[in-house]
Amino acid sequence: MAAEALVELENVHFARGPRMVLAGIDMRVPQGAIVSLMGASGGGKTTLLNLMAGTLMPRSGRVRVAREDLRTLSFDGMYRLRRRMGMLFQHSALFTDSSVFENVAFPLRRHFRWGEDILRKLVLMKLEAVGLRGAAGLMPAELSGGMGRRVALARAMVMDPMLIFYDEPFTGLDPISVGIIATLIRRLNDALGATSIVVSHDVRETFSIADYGYILAGGRIIAEGTPEALQASDSDLARQFLGGQPDGPVPFHYPAHEDYATALGGSVVAGEGI
């Protein structure tokens, strides 16, 4: 972790109305690294990505990206910084009425007035990098789920971002596609000299490419370290999460206001189940 930090969070708090979602987050994402962010559903991982991308502002604490404090950045400064960020979401969010080529070309057309020749070269280069140059003329409806995710990956990379956010990049894919996307995330990160933050529930695949990981629970970081260190962690919460155990410190039951027997009019015998 000696490299300079590209993203740094210091004592970040964030609330939704009265509900505290993040309660004092400290994180450091070194330049060039792939850092994973894991934790129970609803634990605030997507919120954290949005805070790093500057689309949400913390209630208190500081978020710095490329040495810029996001809270004090001007509108123009934020716009320039965001242009250097790429995002890939679980739902590839391709434009269904545009070809694969046009989907990848979209960010370039939006930000630059380049001639068709250079645009074509750049788009085909990115499609080649994800193994889909031959699919440039297809429509999204003609792609498998894994191919669609790769097109979205090419689009996220087309502006050569310095920082790439992945929110559940493996969800809904078959095991072969998961392996392909994971390999591409690592390969493209290194080829572009980028830095990546991966939110995922897929422990095995994520740890196969991550340099460092954080586990989030109850609005706090409960464990951090290299994948090897996290897997050897003696935290019950970390073990429950990484081992995929349904019950543990994070309870299976969402808390109810009254007990089960009372809710059913007293007709349940203790211990009786389905």
Ligand SMILES: Nc1ncnc2c1ncn2[C@@H]1O[C@H](COP(=O)(O)OP(=O)(O)OP(=O)(O)O)[C@@H](O)[C@H]1O
């Ligand atoms: N727009 C919103 N308005 C109000 N509450 C929200 C909003 N977005 C998220 N939340 C709440 O903030 C909390 C954190 O949500 P977030 O989406 O960051 O969690 P997550 O860890 O990414 O979950 P998942 O793994 O299920 O995607 C949740 O309790 C969620 O209900």
